[in-house]
Amino acid sequence: MHTLKFAVVVAFCLVTETGCATLPDTDALIERHTGQAARFENARGSLSTGKSAAILAELKRKSGDIDILEKQIVLEQAITGSPLILGNKVTLLRDGAETYAAMFAAIRKARDHINLESYIIEDDDIGRQFADVLLEQQGRGVQVNVIYDSFGALNTPKAFFERLTDGGINVLEFNPLNPLTVKKAWLIDNRDHRKLLVVDGKIAFVGGINISSVYSSGSIPRRSARPLRPEAGKAVPWRDIHLQIEGPVVGELQKLFMETWEKQRGQPLAAKDYFPTLEAQGKDIVRAIGSTPDDPYSLIYLTLISAIGNAEKYVHITQAYFVPDPQLLQALTDAAGRGVEVKMILPGHSDSEIVFHAGRSHYSTLLKAGVKIYERRGQLLHSKTVFIDGVWSCVGSTNLDWRSFLDNDEINAVILGREFAQQMQAMFTKNLEASEAIDLERWERRSPMLRIKEWGSRLLERLL
Template sequence: MPTPNRSHSPGAAARRRPGVRTTTIMRTAALACALQLGLGCASLPDAARELQMRPARPVEFDSARGPVSTRRAAAIMDELKRRSGDIDILDKHLAVEQAINADIPLDLGNRLILLQDGPATYAAMFAAIRGAKDHINLETYIFEDDGIGRQFADLLLERQAAGVQVNLIYDSVGCLDTPPAFFERLRSGGIAVLEFNPVNPLAGNKAEWLLNNRDHRKLLVVDGRTAFIGGINISESYSSGSARRPSPKKRTQAVGWRDTHLQLEGPVVARFQQLFIETWTRQKGTPLAARTYFPRLEKQGDEIVRAIGSASADPHSLIYLTLLSAIASAEQRVYLTNAYFAPDPQLLDTLTDAARRGVDVRLILPGQTDAWVVFHAGRSHYEELLRAGVRIYERSHAVMHSKTASIDGVWSTIGSTNLDWRSFLHNDELNAAIVGRDFARQMDAMFARDLAESDEVDLERWERRPLLLRLKEWAARLAEYWL
């Protein structure tokens, strides 16, 4: 089964084969060190300092009619507290959320559909694309020339021929294995196609060659009314999902991909649309064809959502600051699932501090992966986390690719952001933060299902792991900034 093997950096090709020898690990680590010396390093912000410097501000909400009044905001807060039960916890997370993202209002009146794995996500996306009447904006890291990729391409060309304007942004590194003819066919059919930070320094319209800055977002906006975000790329790898099933060739269980996506309808869709257009503009794409990109949006449900985008050119990652602040504010539980776990010292400290003060911190991480260097870099931190009381589980029978969090049963996030340096420093990423207990219940139920399919890492057994594993972890740790 093919796998999305460009999940992180320009050097991802070096980790496509999980059985690579230790000498290759050492070479990768040495190359990463050389890159750091030669190119310099960006740095992550001090989350605690950033929070202290930001003045306390009342929580602001936007509705389908625009910003709501102070009186209406207070009523919304009262209703949230009534529904959420634990007033103190909700107040704390709303205050933290507002301090970090004061310039991005919480959008009211949204409908959310939690999509688990590729089959459900692709079915929902295909249905939305088929129903498009005005435009389709698609932004993706990987767009493969395989069965699923060709289904997407055929459907997009069909809608373009029917008069629906299709605009596509794809990442140059993520699509290294996709033949240029694949995208040329889309262009010939009238689709506006933009390559993000081309690998070829002579291609593109920008003066800078930013090979290390990648567009890791996965975003689909249809008619400005429906949006999809999450961790799922356009690849055959996701087509079978994560359910256990017999392999037709071997009498064993074939391994699928476990991932999470989110379908959104309501006022927050305009925020995601704006982020797509901003990326198009920054990349100096040809002017977008005139369409109704921002239709009037009505209330579609009761969910409160904040769209959070981060770009490598930003002073700091709002997603990083938001997540660290939410974990630091946790009182009861922190549930994280993530595909690529290579934490920086600040994230590591935040997780261990939460566990030491009695918060139930649980991580579901991959038990097998397409990115073996990141896999071992993450494992190099297990002992410190386990000693602090963090509980770690490795997902079995599937490749874990989700990027989700649920904290204290009131705050959740789904998006494209991994828990590693690359996502927080070098990539353009996209997340939705959801405030409220109703959606958090769905997230916690999903987490429980993944937990049932995972194996807990025991500290005593982990301390007895073989020397070769320790060597791989040490070597991978040297390279984790660039993974």
Template sequence: MAALFNRLLQSVGRYRIAGYLAAGLLIALVAGCGSLPTIVPDMARQPAQPVQLDGAHGPLTSQQSKAILNRLQSRGEETSIFDRHLALEEAIVGSPLMVGNKAVLLQDGPTTFQHMFTAIRNAKDHINMETYIIEDDEIGNRFADALIEKQMKGVQVNLIYDSVGAINTPRTFFKRLTDSGIKVLEFNPVNPLTAKKGWEVNQRDHRKLLIVDGKTAFLGGINISSVYSKGSFSRKSRQRHEGGTPWRDTHLQVEGPVVAEFQKLFLATWEKQKGEKLAAEEYLPPLANKGREVVRAIGSSPDEPYSLIYATLISAIGSAETSVNLTNAYFVPDPQLLAALKDAVRRGVDVKIILPGKTDSWLVFHAGRSYYAELLDAGVKIYERRDALLHAKTALIDGVWSTIGSTNLDWRSFLHNEEVNAVILGQEFGAQMQAMFEADLAASNLITREQWERRSISERLMEKIAWAWGYWL
């Protein structure tokens, strides 16, 4: 649990290896073990069934679904995503593929926050927010002020925040919210005396989800924090950034029928955590078509038999025929993910991964680097983002299957965290994702096998130490 390690270690010395190991042992003693499923094609219960699409007024006919998928497939390269993978994805995930959505790709904090504040100002009925981190800083207080203002005007605000993610946020910050009438729920409190569901300190709510009036949803990697105050591509922004290295992240704004699926995830988490009864608002209003995007909402929870996001990602990589482009902040792969990436290269797929060149967690950073040699030997191309702290979690496969969300490529996200992702089908949105990926590539350094062999003994030692704790990060 890298985030908890980092926060606990503020009091014991951030750079002392012994402190990290002690903190890791503490978490290991209170945390349960889990395992990941083996994803195989026959996991689909009815693989012969055609993929079903839903719209604003319910399920589409088989003919309508087929026509839409054919349209999406005809605009991209040849791929198995639209037949073999989607059948499996539908069987294991359960949530429907929804047509009629508008999806807006948001890069970096300033743009994302601008869109979120606009949506909050225009709220008429309710605002539901679920976040891992909400800090008592400039951005955190701007959100607090905006939410309190809407609550005072009769718009019901409900907030879920993670106890570990917000461990440094003072109680007075949340008291100001509750005093205004906002309903606030602490997810799996670190203090066992305040836990309502039962003390499960290793299970964290890593989702970043904002839903306004049940009609607009935001999700991705961006927390409520001032580390996102500046963009990561502008040289001028990097020079002005008071906190040093700017953060590079990706978010998504969605309108249309799929928003109801994200709302259901929020409401389910509130109920499982035994939050107080929510005020009667129109949480699931009738939704109209807003665009042409086909989107699926995927929520993963440690309460499920296995991570739905993990299962569908492994399947999508296994179906790739031309390209796999991954951008991820915390990369500690399990054996099956490693095998899927290496198998894709053997099939002739161009596999590229953009990872951080700088980090806020040296344990995860070096644990991920311990896999570089194996991946480079297999032909996977690895890049490290420079001049920014990479925090995005995105994937683009064969140019037509995109996902944006909160899920890292590590054991913690796959086993212990509540996560949320959106899957977007089609070449049009895929082209936006490709352009974003190429911009990050241009701002990244290619890691070669020869260069990697020249790394220092101290780096190799840190990789060994971090690798041993990979499961718990």
């Protein structure tokens, strides 16, 4: 987050008193949502109880009868209300260059519509490449609809979006910072942190990657907590991942885009085939989870807390912005206390110094409880992933901080199965090899200046 952006956030938070929002009592909610039966859907709708039970039994057989499957499936469907859908093909995109190449390929093949939603769309090389290809497709009769966040795109000139509008693209600014342009209640602290692209209602992209050259070229015009030049004259690239998803669950992701458009009172969308008939494309089982401050509680927050609580063997987390609340901190330390291997890869430097030090202020508590912490070197870590017990994976836009859980619109995909989890494990291992373990004894000897920075940053945790 830019220093200017953080100053704006603090100012608005103080004016609007957004700190009044609170996180839910996770224990009570989890207890309330137990005791159901696992259910699945495919391209033709809900499966019978018998078929759902057979699918679950086969999943458990392949995964060594790990209890998290049944417990977590039941909890998630009760918590989120979104179905667990069979027949999808999920492709793990391991960096920005791979992600943008796949996105451009899908956009160029579009024949009906393109829906793009991104927290940040920058006026840089990558942003202009997206603008060019989107305008080209709009000119060919493919309807393009774009949602961008007003705060996330604070540094993007209005002329960039005016060019899109002038070319016929339907552009929507999420919760404008300027109250004079707001079409609904002025919810200044509610930000659209999602990264979602849906093409022809058949292929979707979701994850942590914004539209910005920092993910592809390593150009990094942001102030960091540590020097970002391991080699003279070379900026450190951002490390993040994304998913390409094909199959029936794309319809659920499309619904989330349409709901945001309607909630923000965007211009009526052109009549297109937004919900085509979707056939099975693979064997991946996926649940799409959208979270907004309008929900009674953060759906992804409770999903993550419950998944960590149901872990039996290991919890592996890669996280860009780690500012845990007491319940998340307790879930992690409790897991380690019952013998679960909890490993976290966190940034070794960040574009937000205050978030970086606020997260570090919790290291001692975690390390003493047996949680293993590693800091990524060589790249600026921006990934937001969790995978558990080799069968449950989560990739999306949600940070492990108060802002993501209370103030932001977020979007994540949960994938069940050992095959996809093996890809996650390979990526986690690669990141681990490029990370430095934090040793408790050495950490306790850190300098007084670092402790002061941690203390000061922690005072502002709720705003981060």
